[in-house]
Amino acid sequence: MRQLSSKLQQHLESGVTELSLFWTFTLKTGEVYGFTDADYDIEHDEVLYRSAIGIAPTTYKAEGDGSVSNMDFSGLVEKDLIDPARILNGQFDNAEVRVFIAMRSDLNERIKLTRGTVGNFKVIDNKHFESEFRGFEQRLNSKFGDSYSYSCRATVFDSKCGLNADDHRASDFVGEIVSDIEFKPATLNHEPGYFDAGEITFTSGLNSGLKANVKRWNDGVIELVSNLPNQISVDDSFNILPGCPKTLNACKTKFGIDNHENFRGEPFIPGNKFYQSRVVPRQ
Numbered sequence: 001m002r003q004l005s006s007k008l009q010q011h012l013e014s015g016v017t018e019l020s021l022f023w024t025f026t027l028k029t030g031e032v033y034g035f036t037d038a039d040y041d042i043e044h045d046e047v048l049y050r051s052a053i054g055i056a057p058t059t060y061k062a063e064g065d066g067s068v069s070n071m072d073f074s075g076l077v078e079k080d081l082i083d084p085a086r087i088l089n090g091q092f093d094n095a096e097v098r099v100f101i102a103m104r105s106d107l108n109e110r111i112k113l114t115r116g117t118v119g120n121f122k123v124i125d126n127k128h129f130e131s132e133f134r135g136f137e138q139r140l141n142s143k144f145g146d147s148y149s150y151s152c153r154a155t156v157f158d159s160k161c162g163l164n165a166d167d168h169r170a171s172d173f174v175g176e177i178v179s180d181i182e183f184k185p186a187t188l189n190h191e192p193g194y195f196d197a198g199e200i201t202f203t204s205g206l207n208s209g210l211k212a213n214v215k216r217w218n219d220g221v222i223e224l225v226s227n228l229p230n231q232i233s234v235d236d237s238f239n240i241l242p243g244c245p246k247t248l249n250a251c252k253t254k255f256g257i258d259n260h261e262n263f264r265g266e267p268f269i270p271g272n273k274f275y276q277s278r279v280v281p282r283q
Helices: 006-013 084-088 136-141 248-253 272-276
Strands: 019-026 032-036 042-044 047-051 070-076 096-103 106-124 128-135 170-179 182-185 199-202 211-218 221-224 237-241
Touching (some): 006 106, 019 047, 084 106
Parallel strands (some): 032 047
Antiparallel strands (some): 019 032, 019 096, 106 128, 170 182, 199 237
């Protein structure tokens, strides 16, 4: 049972309350974004809780069996509140979320509802965002250590992979716009599929400094996974890194160096079909 202060208890028993919902996103940088469903902004402990027009959480769900509590947030993207460029750059990933109910006249008189992290923060059609809240029970589902796998468990260019990103980064500029998420570079001539699952960073234009995931590279066209916050324009410059299909053959041949000694997969371990097979005696 929750223990309430005498002031808050008396306020609840009065029958006429001034309670509102408050929630904060705390980024890894230490920045705190505060919101409230009150119809005016409220400042407390150096945090400004913005009246969240168009931003609202769904019903909070928590179970007593240790399963992960969850709640979703959605709202309109605004550069002054939730900047879509920062979402796409991953700056809101794993942000800490705190949710509580409090008296608008005294936020110290509060009922703490939950605390957790952002599980998936994404922009939809460059107009609104959706995010998943996950309680700290989610950490109990985290996997520790490595397990056997057919494909490589390393991320290309990380310390386990061993390849140097600077040796494989290409630079170019946009030569032709195909669609909102497709364009032709001016000079890139790598083989089809080379940049699949890669990463692009724009270095000029309205999206300067923004990173995006590459879905496909084929017929001289780069296709992004999702829309960017701003329009891509001809002559926008960018840097691009290739992706990796995480196969042993790619580790040997794709990057111009035989890197198979750093391959973090086990492609030759017998699978279920082998274990379920049986020896057929010769006739």
